[in-house]
Amino acid sequence: MSMKKPKIGIARGVFPEVLAKLEAHFDVVSNQSDSVLTKAQIIAMLKDCDGAFTTGGDRIDAEVFVACPRLKIVANMAVGYNNFDIPAFNAAHVQATNTPDVLTETTADFGFALMMATARRITESEHFLRAGKWNKWGFDMFAGSDIHGATLGILGMGRIGQGIARRGSHGFGMKVIYHNRSKLDSATEESCRASYVTKEKLLKTADHLVLVLPYSPENHHTIGAAELAQMKPTATLVNIARGGIVDDAALALALKNKTISAAGIDVFEGEPSVHPDLLTVPNVVLTPHIASSSVPTRMAMANLAADNLIDFFAGREVRTPINNLPQRAGT
Numbered sequence: 001m002s003m004k005k006p007k008i009g010i011a012r013g014v015f016p017e018v019l020a021k022l023e024a025h026f027d028v029v030s031n032q033s034d035s036v037l038t039k040a041q042i043i044a045m046l047k048d049c050d051g052a053f054t055t056g057g058d059r060i061d062a063e064v065f066v067a068c069p070r071l072k073i074v075a076n077m078a079v080g081y082n083n084f085d086i087p088a089f090n091a092a093h094v095q096a097t098n099t100p101d102v103l104t105e106t107t108a109d110f111g112f113a114l115m116m117a118t119a120r121r122i123t124e125s126e127h128f129l130r131a132g133k134w135n136k137w138g139f140d141m142f143a144g145s146d147i148h149g150a151t152l153g154i155l156g157m158g159r160i161g162q163g164i165a166r167r168g169s170h171g172f173g174m175k176v177i178y179h180n181r182s183k184l185d186s187a188t189e190e191s192c193r194a195s196y197v198t199k200e201k202l203l204k205t206a207d208h209l210v211l212v213l214p215y216s217p218e219n220h221h222t223i224g225a226a227e228l229a230q231m232k233p234t235a236t237l238v239n240i241a242r243g244g245i246v247d248d249a250a251l252a253l254a255l256k257n258k259t260i261s262a263a264g265i266d267v268f269e270g271e272p273s274v275h276p277d278l279l280t281v282p283n284v285v286l287t288p289h290i291a292s293s294s295v296p297t298r299m300a301m302a303n304l305a306a307d308n309l310i311d312f313f314a315g316r317e318v319r320t321p322i323n324n325l326p327q328r329a330g331t
């Protein structure tokens with residue numbers, strides 16, 4: 001008896017090895033051209049699919065589930081899942097999965113790199129050099145701020161925040177303070193050498209503030225004009241969390257007015273568009289949402305998303321569920 005393979009849709013391009021692995025298990029519709037699909041195109045692709053492989057830019061909500069009634073699982077190749085409407089997943093009884101853990105250390109490396117590039121004005125000085133403006137050494141040329149010995153503030157102390165804290169305290173002798181929805185247990189605080197403070201104290205005390213909290217409507221513009229005004233004028237701000245956590249217009253103004261000294265931003269409100277004012281201020285390092293992008297880690301993320309689909313249709317527990325669906329009779 002030949003069993004019909006489940007059908008899955010892959011919303012964006014993916015590593016050929018991962019595509020081949022999925023093709024061994026599924027009837028696959030893929031988008032190897034890697035064009036960004038509109039909602040209508042996603043629906044057209046997933047209309048008769050049993051499962052989907054998505055990335056953080058693909059919005060999946062009730063509209064998709066109504067139009068694609070066969071969908072039973074959507075595997076996101078990202079740890080953040082603000083592109084998923086989880087109550088709609090639960091209502092439609094669709095499994096959601098993400099890719100935690102495999103990207104923690106790589107993303108923490110990048111957060112640290114962006115903080116260092118920001119504090120030491122790496123890209124700003126490179127632009128100066130490439131523009132042919134370097135004709136003499138100067139005693140305060142691109143003088144930035146120190147990392148070693150400085151106070152590192154972390155807003156959002158999950159796995160990635162803890163990785164950045166460890167790098168700062170163990171590797172660079174930084175004093176680490178953090179604010180989080182809940183205080184960590186003392187063993188975790190001890191391993192990170194980090195102390196819990198109020199958000200206000202964090203803003204006022206940090207020499208370098210790194211944002212690593214998940215996006216939710218409640219923390220939209222968690223860092224806006226009022227918060228930036230509380231920071232030290234010598235401080236730097238790094239956002240590797242999500243666009244929308246920072247008010248980008250307010251940030252551009254704060255950078256222009258030197259309310260803070262510099263920023264490093266990997267994620268933007270409305271990306272891939274970038275607020276035009278951010279493009280005109282020199283004291284900001286801008287990167288195109290690449291914090292998890294090392295070759296091994298992007299491969300691990302793609303494989304984890306694929307394995308969640310494979311395990312699900314083989315009747316096994318998915319590896320990294322976002323929602324826990326109640327068992328339904330007959331399934």
Ligand code: GLV
Pocket residue numbers: 056077078079080081103292
């Ligand atoms: C990237 O932004 C992710 O959430 O994995």
